[in-house]
Amino acid sequence: MAPQFELVIHALNKLQMDYELVEHPAVFTTAEADRYIEGVPGVRTKSMFLTNRKKNAFLLLIMDDAKRLAFHQVETLTEIKHLKMASAELLKDKLGLEPGMVSIFGLLNNQDKDVQVFLDGDMIGEVRMSFHPNVNTSTIFISTADVMRFIEQMGNPVNILNLE
Known part of the structure; x- marks a missing residue:
């Protein structure tokens, strides 16, 4: 097993959290992953690592895969201007991850505890969410309550955004 997955x-x-693990070939988009997890209950998430122009604000945005990212709306709601997708180098530096593997579990590698986590409020009512476990050859389904608890255990407050 890969060290990141084992972590x-x-x-x-x-943390005594229950989860369901689905193994599959390497995938790089949520659409690809959906082929292997079809029928497994839980909201499909899209996790994106964002930064601002000055690279002094770092956001992990988790939203329903069915929604499209509207940078302007996220900037307005977070009050952080000039947001963009972070580079692969910054992703590796802050979360220890490669592109295509971004999830809440990257917080395990965020030594500086400087990544702000934002969740789409529409997902809070869901029973379970899905994430890559720091590798793109598996998908983990975990209860929403445990998602919140995991993020808090990592030392990151959970911020809820009401995305359209």
């Missing part, structure tokens, strides 16, 4: 499984077991 996630160890953390979930230590």
